Amino acid sequence: MPELPGETHVVVKHAPANAEARPETLVEEITPTSGFFRRSNFDWPELSSERHQIVVDGAVVRPLLLSLAELRDLPWRRFTATMECAGNDRLGMAPLPAGELWQGGAVSTAEWAGVPLAAVLERAGVQPEVLEILLEGADSGTPADAPGGARFARSLPLGKAFDPDTLLALEMNGEPLPRAHGGPLRLVVPGWYGMASVKWVGRITALTEPFAGYFQRDRYVYRFPGEPAEPPVTEMEVKSIITTPLAGEVVPLGRCTVRGWAWSGRGAIERVEVAIGGGDVWQPAHLHAPASPHAWCGWEYDWEVAEAGRQVLRSRAWDAAGNVQPAAARWNELGYANNGIRQIVLTAR
Numbered sequence: 023m024p025e026l027p028g029e030t031h032v033v034v035k036h037a038p039a040n041a042e043a044r045p046e047t048l049v050e051e052i053t054p055t056s057g058f059f060r061r062s063n064f065d066w067p068e069l070s071s072e073r074h075q076i077v078v079d080g081a082v083v084r085p086l087l088l089s090l091a092e093l094r095d096l097p098w099r100r101f102t103a104t105m106e107c108a109g110n111d112r113l114g115m116a117p118l119p120a121g122e123l124w125q126g127g128a129v130s131t132a133e134w135a136g137v138p139l140a141a142v143l144e145r146a147g148v149q150p151e152v153l154e155i156l157l158e159g160a161d162s163g164t165p166a167d168a169p170g171g172a173r174f175a176r177s178l179p180l181g182k183a184f185d186p187d188t189l190l191a192l193e194m195n196g197e198p199l200p201r202a203h204g205g206p207l208r209l210v211v212p213g214w215y216g217m218a219s220v221k222w223v224g225r226i227t228a229l230t231e232p233f234a235g236y237f238q239r240d241r242y243v244y245r246f247p248g249e250p251a252e253p254p255v256t257e258m259e260v261k262s263i264i265t266t267p268l269a270g271e272v273v274p275l276g277r278c279t280v281r282g283w284a285w286s287g288r289g290a291i292e293r294v295e296v297a298i299g300g301g302d303v304w305q306p307a308h309l310h311a312p313a314s315p316h317a318w319c320g321w322e323y324d325w326e327v328a329e330a331g332r333q334v335l336r337s338r339a340w341d342a343a344g345n346v347q348p349a350a351a352r353w354n355e356l357g358y359a360n361n362g363i364r365q366i367v368l369t370a371r
């Protein structure tokens with residue numbers, strides 16, 4: 023029985039384990055592993071870190087059976103990356119879509135280390151007609167709308183699979199990857215919403231046809247009302263959060279440093295602005311250098327708290343591709359990618 027994360031997290035669901043990072047935890051640039059958000063569709067599979075092997079098959083020249091020891095011998099890569107669940111802030115969408123009841127804590131940042139997926143694919147030799155690389159988790163179950171059962175499995179377009187930063191991660195924050203986060207082996211796809219980062223990887227298959235599994239076609243697609251196409255959920259949309267002060271806090275009159283993070287899977291963060299109160303007056307925040315191109319960017323704003331009473335703070339971020347947070351994200355049936363501007367309410371005294 024996994025420990026109950028009631029003290030380290032804000033629990034959304036006990037089984038399977040779905041829990042948000044606590045607002046106090048998100049003040050840190052690197053989220054401690056013990057407080058990193060958890061999102062699982064099924065119970066955690068139990069895999070042995072000594073005996074676990076990964077199968078590499080499909081349209082490859084040399085099918086492989088790789089032990090984790092063999093994988094560890096390939097050249098490593100290490101970087102900090104922010105991961106956000108596509109369903110984060112679903113509770114802020116109206117009308118409320120079906121799905122896990124996430125507020126804003128389904129985002130965290132860790133230092134990941136392991137072997138690029140590309141190194142394994144190069145060893146196996148991908149045939150020229152390959153379109154996608156499928157990663158299968160060891161977890162499966164029976165979603166209500168998939169009575170035949172489903173395994174957690176997701177494909178990546180070939181280019182993304184060969185990106186040197188698409189990582190088969192063996193370590194998180196300098197420790198062996200814990201079971202809660204996909205240990206002993208998970209994929210980390212920086213810049214994409216979390217669903218791409220398949221945990222408990224057991225099989226890697228080169229496909230010559232687009233993958234049409236449950237978690238590819240029935241979930242993690244944008245269903246916009248009245249539109250027949252259902253584009254896949256991929257890159258994280260530009261977003262920012264305020265971490266200091268916390269919502270509901272009482273702040274004294276005078277100087278208050280407002281702090282937070284901003285991130286985007288579509289380009290570096292170029293600008294963050296803060297609004298005090300309602301209306302459309304925005305002031306630039308000061309940006310810090312992010313820990314890596316894949317990590318959230320810290321920002322701060324010096325707020326002169328002049329009046330006692332209720333105060334509302336908002337932040338909005340821009341990325342290098344010209345994307346800016348909208349007042350409200352585009353509504354979609356499954357409630358993904360809510361990057362609309364958020365507001366926190368507090369009291370000055």
Ligand SMILES: Nc1nc2c(c(=O)[nH]1)N[C@H]1C(S)=C(S)[C@@H](COP(=O)(O)O)O[C@H]1N2
Nearest residue numbers: 059060061062063107159174203216217221
């Ligand atoms: N095998 C497997 N991988 C998975 C999932 C899952 O349910 N099973 N959930 C995905 C989703 S939706 C997210 S947001 C991230 C969450 O990773 P974490 O639990 O380490 O925070 O894992 C992804 N990888």
Ligand SMILES: [Mo]
Nearest residue numbers: 107108216217
């Ligand atoms: Mo997710």
